[in-house]
Amino acid sequence: MNRVAIYILTLVCLFLPVTTFAESVETAYQKARDAYYSLQNSSRKQMYRDQWQSVYKQFESVHERFPKTKRGADALYMCGKTTAGLYTISRIKTDAQRAVELFEQMAERYPDSSLADDALLRAGKLQEEALGNKTGAYIIYHRLVKTFPFGDMTKKAKARLTALATYAPPKKPLVKVAEKRVDQTFVKSAVGSAASAGGGRLTAVRYWSNPGYTRIVLDVSRDTQFSTHYLVPDPKEGNHPRLYVDIEKTRLSDGLKEPTVVDDGLLRQIRTGSPQEDTVRVVLDLDSMSDYKVFPLSDPWRIVIDVAGDKAPELKRRETEISALPDSANDAIAKVLKEAPKDQQPLHIPNMPAANTLRRIVVDAGHGGKDPGAVGPSGVYEKTVTLKMAKALAKELRRQIGCEVILTRSGDVYLPLEERTAIANKVGADLFISLHANANKSRKPYGIETYYLNFSKNDKAAAVAARENGTSLKQVSDLELILFDLMANAKINESSRLATEIQESLVKRVSKKYSKVRDLGVRQGPFYVLLGATMPSVLVETAFLSNPREEKRLNSSAYQKTAAEAIAHAVKNYAVNNKLIAVR
Numbered sequence: 001m002n003r004v005a006i007y008i009l010t011l012v013c014l015f016l017p018v019t020t021f022a023e024s025v026e027t028a029y030q031k032a033r034d035a036y037y038s039l040q041n042s043s044r045k046q047m048y049r050d051q052w053q054s055v056y057k058q059f060e061s062v063h064e065r066f067p068k069t070k071r072g073a074d075a076l077y078m079c080g081k082t083t084a085g086l087y088t089i090s091r092i093k094t095d096a097q098r099a100v101e102l103f104e105q106m107a108e109r110y111p112d113s114s115l116a117d118d119a120l121l122r123a124g125k126l127q128e129e130a131l132g133n134k135t136g137a138y139i140i141y142h143r144l145v146k147t148f149p150f151g152d153m154t155k156k157a158k159a160r161l162t163a164l165a166t167y168a169p170p171k172k173p174l175v176k177v178a179e180k181r182v183d184q185t186f187v188k189s190a191v192g193s194a195a196s197a198g199g200g201r202l203t204a205v206r207y208w209s210n211p212g213y214t215r216i217v218l219d220v221s222r223d224t225q226f227s228t229h230y231l232v233p234d235p236k237e238g239n240h241p242r243l244y245v246d247i248e249k250t251r252l253s254d255g256l257k258e259p260t261v262v263d264d265g266l267l268r269q270i271r272t273g274s275p276q277e278d279t280v281r282v283v284l285d286l287d288s289m290s291d292y293k294v295f296p297l298s299d300p301w302r303i304v305i306d307v308a309g310d311k312a313p314e315l316k317r318r319e320t321e322i323s324a325l326p327d328s329a330n331d332a333i334a335k336v337l338k339e340a341p342k343d344q345q346p347l348h349i350p351n352m353p354a355a356n357t358l359r360r361i362v363v364d365a366g367h368g369g370k371d372p373g374a375v376g377p378s379g380v381y382e383k384t385v386t387l388k389m390a391k392a393l394a395k396e397l398r399r400q401i402g403c404e405v406i407l408t409r410s411g412d413v414y415l416p417l418e419e420r421t422a423i424a425n426k427v428g429a430d431l432f433i434s435l436h437a438n439a440n441k442s443r444k445p446y447g448i449e450t451y452y453l454n455f456s457k458n459d460k461a462a463a464v465a466a467r468e469n470g471t472s473l474k475q476v477s478d479l480e481l482i483l484f485d486l487m488a489n490a491k492i493n494e495s496s497r498l499a500t501e502i503q504e505s506l507v508k509r510v511s512k513k514y515s516k517v518r519d520l521g522v523r524q525g526p527f528y529v530l531l532g533a534t535m536p537s538v539l540v541e542t543a544f545l546s547n548p549r550e551e552k553r554l555n556s557s558a559y560q561k562t563a564a565e566a567i568a569h570a571v572k573n574y575a576v577n578n579k580l581i582a583v584r
Contacts, residue, residue, distance in 0.1 A: 032058035073110035117151035199249035211265030266309035365390035369414025374439035376551035396568035432537035447518030452495035454524035494536035505570035
């Protein structure tokens with residue numbers, strides 16, 4: 001080989017890895033960018049939190065893998081932009097705060113990037129418009145002008161500094177570190193005073209809504225006493241119906257002092273305030289109401305409010321196999337709230353019957369994200385098994401019945417139990433099926449059992465409910481005390497028939513392919529995930545993950561397919577027996 005050939009070969013060897021590396025960076029970034037624009041072009045996808053999280057994770061991966069490249073900087077900027085986009089849908093202030101942090105990190109780590117001043121301008125706007133922190137916005141705009149005096153965003157930042165001049169911090173000791181310490185001291189003292197008074201804090205207000213149904217969840221930092229009041233509408237005075245909850249020995253978090261406008265045709269807005277120093281009041285301003293229920297859930301403590309409207313949900317066809325995003329409210333009122341008449345009694349009117357068709361089924365894959373559920377002897381997670389089975393069941397339901405199927409989650413994401421039922425109610429589901437894998441301290445128990453919502457008849461059923469609820473047996477007992485008021489619209493008879501069909505079909509079909517299949521029967525229990533469902537709903541324990549033999553089965557696609565076929569066949573039988581005609 002002559003010297004020229006050797007020289008050329010050497011050059012190829014030197015530059016080939018660099019070229020390959022550059023291509024892998026660009027390929028990864030463009031893939032994330034394509035996912036972002038796909039999300040931007042789908043208003044339906046934008047309604048689901050996990051779609052935003054998926055895009056965010058792709059950009060985050062690019063940044064983490066290639067932090068010293070231009071695309072690493074671009075990816076961190078897009079992490080902020082994606083999170084800011086999520087905020088425009090969720091209206092959760094922590095999303096806006098996270099976006100501010102990401103934009104500030106980007107500007108700090110990559111000051112030479114052409115996007116650094118863009119990042120600070122976006123951070124400033126979020127502080128000013130989304131978070132209402134105009135002093136914080138002023139500080140960010142000032143940093144932009146000082147750090148990037150010749151940047152293309154400097155002119156806009158200077159204009160905002162002029163507009164926010166009255167919010168400029170004092171000139172003397174206001175360094176950023178000092179400001180940070182002051183904020184931390186304030187937060188600690190506020191929390192400390194509430195704790196010392198033996199009280200809690202209202203930390204978040206979440207909601208899922210449409211014109212026919214809304215669920216609101218009040219997250220409280222500790223167990224509290226509360227009372228519910230209904231104010232009848234007064235057309236002469238122009239007053240709409242109002243429902244409010246007073247939470248005792250509780251204070252209001254700073255981020256919840258502005259009203260949350262919903263305007264979904266049922267719920268106008270959510271307001272919060274403090275009629276007394278140690279009481280928080282949450283007011284729901286409604287357009288109409290036919291019924292409501294209010295009940296607490298434990299671990300963590302929260303108060304759930306279900307409101308039914310006069311209108312039937314005007315449902316549009318939705319994408320399937322995607323997780324539903326809760327609209328979330330973190331905001332509510334400043335000055336509401338005088339004492340209301342104490343003789344007002346709750347209004348309870350039965351809901352209108354559903355149409356006699358089977359159009360839409362919600363399939364819930366138990367657990368997910370930070371909640372793995374049960375863990376088998378060889379390390380198989382319940383959350384993994386249930387997701388695979390849910391996808392298989394969705395496929396079978398579409399094939400055998402032809403109805404629409406919606407999954408509460410399509411990936412490894414965490415969903416609170418109350419959110420799962422809310423999704424089913426919100427989309428007007430005709431059936432709700434929650435899939436789980438059973439577990440026991442001993443590895444010997446095995447078998448299949450199906451549950452529906454009711455009072456538990458034995459200790460074993462109560463133990464299963466406690467495990468799936470993430471609570472203690474005592475809390476299950478306490479929950480039964482409030483079930484009396486929740487059972488009226490729970491479709492108990494229909495749920496019982498559906499559970500029986502599923503149990504019989506599962507045992508029969510699984511037994512044909514597998515030995516040692518035990519029929520543990522249909523049981524009743526107070527399960528959080530079924531509370532408040534307005535359609536027939538069941539929880540299926542498909543096998544025992546704690547049993548080595550059944551863990552192996554649950555982890556196999558063959559068993560998952562068999563179980564899915566059996567459940568779908570049962571649903572078809574249920575539909576035929578109840579004269580429900582499946583339509584697309």
